[in-house]
Amino acid sequence: MLELSTPIKYVKRVGERVAEALAKRGVETVEDLLYHLPFRYEDRLNPLPIGELKAGAMASVIGEVRGSVLLRTRSMPLFEMTVGQGLSTVKCMWFHGEYLRDKFRVGQMVALYGKVEASRSSAGRFKMIQPQFEILPEREGPEAEFVRLEMGRIVPVYEFLGGTTAWGAKLTSRWLRRVLWGIFEEIEEQSGTVLETLPPALLERLKLPGRLEALRSIHFPEAGTPMAELMSAATPGHRRLIFEELFYLELGLELKRRRLREREGTAFSTGANVRQAIKQVLPFHPTTAQKRALGEIVGDMRKPQPMRRLLQGDVGSGKTIVAMQAALVAIENGYQAALMAPTEILATQHYFSTRKLMGDVLSPRTGKPYRVTLLTGSLDEGAKREARGRIFRGETDLAIGTHALIEDKVDFENLGLVIVDEQHRFGVQQRFRLMKKDTALDPDVLVMTATPIPRTLALTLYGDLDVSVIDELPPGRTPIVTRRTTEERADDVWGFVRKQVAAGRQAYIVYPVIEGAKDDQPELDFAQDDEIEGTGNRDQGSGASLQSADSKRPLKGGKTKKGRGVKAGAKAAERLFPKAKLRSATEMYDELRSGALAGLRLGLLHGRLSADDKEVAMRRFQRGDTDVLIATTVIEVGVDVPNASVMVVEHAERFGLAQMHQLRGRVGRGAAKSYCILMTAGQVSEQAEARLNAMVQTQNGFELAELDLQQRGPGEFFGTRQAGLPEFRVANLVRDRALLELAKKEAAKFAEQPDPAVPQEERDAVWTRLKQQWQRRYGLVEA
Ligand code: ADP
Ligand code: MG
DSSP states (O other): OOOTTSBGGGSTTTHHHHHHHHHHTTOOBHHHHHTSOOSEEEEOSSOOOGGGOOTTSEEEEEEEEEEEEEEEOSSSEEEEEEEEETTEEEEEEEETGGGGTTTOOTTOEEEEEEEEEEOSSSTTOEEEESOEEEEOOOSSSTTGGGHHHHSSSEEEEOOOOOOBOTTSOBOOHHHHHHHHHHHHHHHHHHTSOOOOOSOHHHHHHHTOOOHHHHHHHHHSOOTTOOHHHHHTTOSHHHHHHHHHHHHHHHHHHHHHHHHHHHSOBOOOOOOHHHHHHHHHHOOSOOOHHHHHHHHHHHHHHHSSSOOEEEEEEOTTSOHHHHHHHHHHHHHHTTOEEEEEOSSHHHHHHHHHHHHHHHTTOBOTTTSSBOOEEEEOTTSOHHHHHHHHHHHHTTOOSEEEESGGGGSTTOOOSSEEEEEETTGGGSOHHHHHHHHTSOSSSBOEEEEEEOOOOOHHHHHHHTTTSEEEEEOSOOTTOOOOEEEEEEGGGHHHHHHHHHHHHHTTOEEEEEOSSSSOOOTTOOOOSSOOOOOOOSTTOOHHHHTTHHHHHHHHSOOTTTTSSTTTTHHHHHHHHHHHSOOOOOOOHHHHHHHHHHTTTTTSOEEEEOTTSOHHHHHHHHHHHHHTSOSEEEEOGGGSSSOOOTTEEEEEETTGGGSOHHHHHHHHTTSSOSSSOOEEEEEEOSOOOHHHHHHHHHHHHOOOHHHHHHHHHHHHHHHHHHTHHHHTOOOOSSOOTTTTHHHHHHHHHHHHHHHHSOOTTSOHHHHHHHHHHHHHHIIIIIOOOOO
């Protein structure tokens, strides 16, 4: 009996060997295979006449093999085949096509898919370069039973799952189709149903099909299903599966929100002490947006439930001071506050600026100065022990640190508020650990991020959080002038840097790597100097991770559907245009010091320096003792030196959008006019081109985020693993925003009150399923 949970090896045509290969791709059961959905379809019901082909478009063509020849050109063997329909023909070519020599027979029917190009030799005719092909089964012959599967219908095409059959053939789309067809037939013969996962009454109301019907219609669409809907995953079948996935996600988040509301936290009061404290500390008038955000935060803090709030605000919008004010609320209530930053540099900077801000101020409550303690992983053991002691004994009001703050050894006396800066650089697990620090009462938690995310997505990604947005920059900022240029014009750039320094300003020059990197590094999609703590990258060891982290980055789009085949293409392109040698921070530091920037005071900062050296380099720059800071992306987050007015990014073609935006955010923090110069070297890919142009055109973080999201897809964009967002089987957060809204609404409704149309046992089934899923896929179950 075939069930969804049946191991795949028992399915006809699969067997032990293939099952092993499939397991490597996460396909272990019948259900897993059924959710391996086609990524495109070919219309073999109404195939395109060759006469209607258009140059430049992707097309699928069915025709008869008329003849083929293997040409030995000077550079490579070329396999050419002519495919015809009646009198029209199209020529197909495959480079290095020896392997195709004995593949085709004249008279065979083949299905082709690929890009159409106009023939150069004969006007009005077309050719297809390297099309994908499938030899169609014959009406009479050993494969006749598959004719109805592969011809005269809309045919699904699947992503290759790896592996080969027992006789060494690849597990092609054709193979998958046959296996899947067999599964559907068997299910039909048995009971004709699969376990339904949503209440039928709900499906009926939303006009969505049942689960089996949905799966079947996606794998084997009925004649007449609009191709456009199929290709954009918008058929009722697709919508049903997407909705289901998002419904359970939203239901889980809804449940978490509800549980949180039942928990006990601290109700802070905001009396005269707090007002007085804030007044003493605040160095400037907050913007309206800052006031609004603080109002929302304080509103939460006054409630007896623990706060879970996300403070979102573009780079430089002034989140820190808002967080500091929140910290004062907790401290003036006699509680401790903790501020956690993803990098040592940032934590240290926060520590010093906080000391400056409130070091000499007396707390209205105690009449004594505020006590601030820094705790990072690279402090020596003694210093760490002492810091932990002060935190534990309550001799610290505000603890500032890195991931070291959530280590098990750190206990707070009475932690009231946790602030997580640049939260997108932390893993979810770390965030949760910090939240759970105090066992008696839940501390309030404020997480901050500069990654602008469209609101609906933010609510899902941080589904358990309320969101405040600072959508206004502090006054007096002039827009940052952003320019592109190339390495060849470097001298002009250095001249400009000298001019700015002569005018009393400072500059950053950022490189993608610390030192001489190999030429064969793939383009960085989201280069980062992995100084982020946690996830195995502790302070001390972190420096060494840069180069390996870089070279591990996948090629742009290599994993996304759009990027299919990009990898191979990129390899070929690299052979044709070898990558220019990468300039690196250390080498350029030496070169510039004795060359173009001789006489200026240069500093060097990267992840491989010791914590002390990093701090010294950062503080010298902060004090204005260095003019130009040559760095890697360690300075990407949080660093705040208002006098710096120039950001030069070398090899800008290698940086991701979010990252360039963050880097640019390091300047334009003071009143002086600021500049961001994006320098490229060598070939710039189409995508990099789009990123650079977007940077020049807009400074709006939300617009850039949209483009980034489109380019990289949600998985890469959010750093799915890092953010704790599940990998979806069907849904795509960008494409399916409308369904996400619907799922959210329905989930809230479902949790709120029983729908009389849904029987109790169906409701129970939903909750049971949620529990299983939440556990298996999100791994974040709370007790
Ligand atoms: P981010 O949101 O990127 O963390 P910061 O908190 O570092 O931004 O603030 C950026 C800069 O703006 C800092 O130098 C800060 O002192 C300054 N700043 C913040 N709020 C205001 C304000 N209301 N008026 C003037 N300057 C401000
Ligand atoms: Mg900040």
